Amino acid sequence: MTTAKEFTLAELIIAAAAEAWRGEGEVLATGIGVLPRIAASLAKLTFAPQLMMTDGEAYLVEEPVPLGPRGDYKPKFAGWMPYGRVFDNVWSGRRHAMVTPVQVDRWGQANISCLGDFRKPKVQMLGMRGFPGNSVNHRNSMFLPAHSKRAFIEGEVDVVASVGYSDKRFPEGARRAGGDLGIIVTDLCVMDFKGPDHAARVLSLHPGVTFDQAQAATGFPLLAPASKHITAAPTEEQITVIRKLDPHDLRAGVIKGNPPGARP
Amino acid sequence: MSLSSVVGQLRDGMTIGVGGWGPRRKPMALIREILRSDLKDLTVVAYGGPEIGMLCAAGKVKKLMYGFVSLDAIPIEPYFRKAREAGTVEVNELDEGLLLIGLQAAAHRLPFLPTRVGLGSDVLTYNPEFRTVRSPYDDGETLLAMPAIRLDVALIHVSRADRLGNTQTDGPDPYFDGLFARAAERSFVTTEMLVDRLDLAHSDTAKTNLFERCFVSGVTLAPGGAHPTAAHDAYGWDSAHLRAYAASAAEPDGWSRYYQDYVAPGEAGYLDRIGGASHIRSLPLPVF
Numbered sequence: 447m448t449t450a451k452e453f454t455l456a457e458l459i460i461a462a463a464a465e466a467w468r469g470e471g472e473v474l475a476t477g478i479g480v481l482p483r484i485a486a487s488l489a490k491l492t493f494a495p496q497l498m499m500t501d502g503e504a505y506l507v508e509e510p511v512p513l514g515p516r517g518d519y520k521p522k523f524a525g526w527m528p529y530g531r532v533f534d535n536v537w538s539g540r541r542h543a544m545v546t547p548v549q550v551d552r553w554g555q556a557n558i559s560c561l562g563d564f565r566k567p568k569v570q571m572l573g574m575r576g577f578p579g580n581s582v583n584h585r586n587s588m589f590l591p592a593h594s595k596r597a598f599i600e601g602e603v604d605v606v607a608s609v610g611y612s613d614k615r616f617p618e619g620a621r622r623a624g625g626d627l628g629i630i631v632t633d634l635c636v637m638d639f640k641g642p643d644h645a646a647r648v649l650s651l652h653p654g655v656t657f658d659q660a661q662a663a664t665g666f667p668l669l670a671p672a673s674k675h676i677t678a679a680p681t682e683e684q685i686t687v688i689r690k691l692d693p694h695d696l697r698a699g700v701i702k703g704n705p706p707g708a709r710p
Numbered sequence: 711m712s713l714s715s716v717v718g719q720l721r722d723g724m725t726i727g728v729g730g731w732g733p734r735r736k737p738m739a740l741i742r743e744i745l746r747s748d749l750k751d752l753t754v755v756a757y758g759g760p761e762i763g764m765l766c767a768a769g770k771v772k773k774l775m776y777g778f779v780s781l782d783a784i785p786i787e788p789y790f791r792k793a794r795e796a797g798t799v800e801v802n803e804l805d806e807g808l809l810l811i812g813l814q815a816a817a818h819r820l821p822f823l824p825t826r827v828g829l830g831s832d833v834l835t836y837n838p839e840f841r842t843v844r845s846p847y848d849d850g851e852t853l854l855a856m857p858a859i860r861l862d863v864a865l866i867h868v869s870r871a872d873r874l875g876n877t878q879t880d881g882p883d884p885y886f887d888g889l890f891a892r893a894a895e896r897s898f899v900t901t902e903m904l905v906d907r908l909d910l911a912h913s914d915t916a917k918t919n920l921f922e923r924c925f926v927s928g929v930t931l932a933p934g935g936a937h938p939t940a941a942h943d944a945y946g947w948d949s950a951h952l953r954a955y956a957a958s959a960a961e962p963d964g965w966s967r968y969y970q971d972y973v974a975p976g977e978a979g980y981l982d983r984i985g986g987a988s989h990i991r992s993l994p995l996p997v998f
Binding site: 609633 | 731776777778779780785786790791794795796797803804805806807808810825826827828829830831832833835836842843850851852853882883884885886996997
């Protein structure tokens with residue numbers, strides 16, 4: 447497999463984010479948003495064909511559905527997956543979603559509800575959506591397009607929508623039923639929360655990014671990778687698949703300025 | 711029944727559940743009729759779309775119970791956002807699944823249903839009346855006792871109905887309309903098409919019946935009645951209308967202009983102003 451000579455940061459992120467689903471088996475892979483959705487589809491079309499996936503509306507598909515207007519392409523349905531069944535799958539634990547919260551803290555807790563005081567928010571956002579139930583029941587990975595101290599904040603997130611590893615938040619005797627954090631992919635690096643006591647650690651830095659840069663953009667301490675790990679560039683094969691999945695190049699609009707994958 | 715006779719049966723302070731999901735299959739003709747009425751202090755329970763924003767903008771809402779309020783392609787409902795940021799409505803913000811579980815408990819006439827959903831999150835902080843319960847079995851696990859969400863009334867939009875209260879709903883997703891109907895004392899349904907007997911006219915689509923007629927107290931013919939939301943498979947949501955509606959929230963007199971333009975003239979006037987029934991029928995569902 448040849449590494450692509452030229453690739454955008456969005457394409458690097460897609461290839462890195464696809465790794466979230468490696469070895470997951472027959473789970474429902476839900477990538478919410480442009481890059482996570484392409485990433486889940488890329489995983490299914492390359493190394494994880496057993497993943498289950500929907501058309502984004504109400505049906506299971508075995509062939510991932512390309513993004514945007516489809517021309518002559520007609521999705522082929524393998525099964526029915528309305529919202530009611532998505533909840534059943536969530537609570538069975540057989541799902542791995544990749545989501546984009548607005549705030550993440552050192553305990554891996556995440557917020558998409560609102561900013562500021564919940565009773566009179568400074569900025570109302572989406573509400574809790576399915577974050578509490580998803581995060582306590584199945585694995586979730588995250589994609590954050592702008593790695594900064596506003597996203598990875600110093601204290602606790604304003605509203606805990608996704609649960610994390612803060613024990614004081616759980617009543618005695620409660621248990622997380624397999625809810626767990628996968629990887630966190632940003633425009634600077636790939637991280638997880640699998641250090642000692644669930645500390646955040648950098649798994650790889652995107653080409654041209656230093657650990658100090660990533661740390662400076664994070665409101666809590668990060669563990670550095672043991673040796674110099676650089677996020678793998680996408681292969682030519684992966685780029686070909688990505689182009690088929692995203693024929694209208696919606697991925698170009700996700701990261702500001704659509705920069706190249708290798709920073710100068 | 712007419713829209714006004716349905717709304718005539720509603721009272722101040724009622725808890726009203728609204729079927730559909732985001733900008734999908736909302737009983738908007740009924741919502742507009744509520745906007746024209748002097749009803750107030752409502753508790754509204756929904757997978758929220760524009761009905762929540764409009765009811766907030768018109769000052770009809772005391773309290774909201776929701777997992778989200780969204781116009782989908784426009785992620786945040788603009789008038790809901792305004793109401794939240796002004797702190798003018800009380801809220802029970804829930805996980806989407808908790809809303810389902812609360813309605814299920816009400817539908818089954820149970821006080822609560824146990825679940826792990828919400829544990830470890832701020833769902834418990836901002837719904838301080840919620841209690842936990844311990845499993846009576848050997849595991850002894852602590853679970854959230856999600857209280858039943860009992861509705862006085864559910865408002866639902868369907869594809870076809872008959873005069874007996876049988877209904878059929880097309881489209882790929884039933885959402886949770888059946889649960890809303892079962893969790894409510896009474897349900898009122900608007901329909902794209904009304905026939906005398908569904909069994910005689912449309913028995914081939916009987917599988918699209920989502921809830922039994924014992925839950926249906928009244929049926930109103932309202933073709934296009936979900937506009938500007940979608941009514942699969944009849945029409946998609948009206949993106950241009952929703953964008954203009956969303957933009958109006960940024961103007962100081964935005965809501966009163968929207969109300970004067972679209973709500974005040976009544977349903978016949980509404981149809982006129984948005985370009986008629988043929989405009990609604992021509993709206994495609996967006997592709998993502």
